Amino acid sequence: MKGMAKASSSPLPGSAAPATPRGCTDFKLRQLSRRVSRHYDAAVSSTGLKNTQYSLLSHVVLLGPIQLSTLAEKMQLDPSTLTRNLRPMVEQGWVSIEQGEDARSRHVVATDEGRALRAQTKLAWKRAQLSINKALGDERVVRLHALIDECMAVLDAATQGDADE
Secondary structure, three states, rough: OOOOOOOOOOOOOOOOOOOOOOOOOOHHHHHHHHHHHHHHHHHHHHOOHHHHHHHHHHHHHHOOOOEEEHHHHHHHOHHHHHHHHHHHHHHOOEEEEEEOOOOOOOEEEEHHHHHHHHHHHHHHHHHHHHHHHHHHHHHHHHHHHHHHHHHHHHHHHHHHHHHOO
């Protein structure tokens, strides 16, 4: 934002040329992500969870017991990142890692304490979500979600295309 050239969102007057993206897309997305994350973190921090932990705990509560590999896939996380993110939650007693159907598989399960914490945190998360919706406007949030989903699908297809070559 500061110090960056502002990209034109429309062609110059009298010009039929489309706008050209400027700046680093990764940087802009990270700026937005950090700002939104700070908002959610501030809302849920009183419960003892970080926003990322709330999301992970919610997935475990809603999908569990679930194999670690399946959870990583559903959350689009690297398995080692998932394991690292689960470690403090296991230490706090919010989730447990249990033996799966065979000796090689393990699954994650929310504990009673974890389910209670998720229910308590959900109220704070909902307030944060409604606040974001109000600040940005419902229509913009819907468009943002659709654009993000579309971009992820396009990037997944491009990545798949690269792997096929």
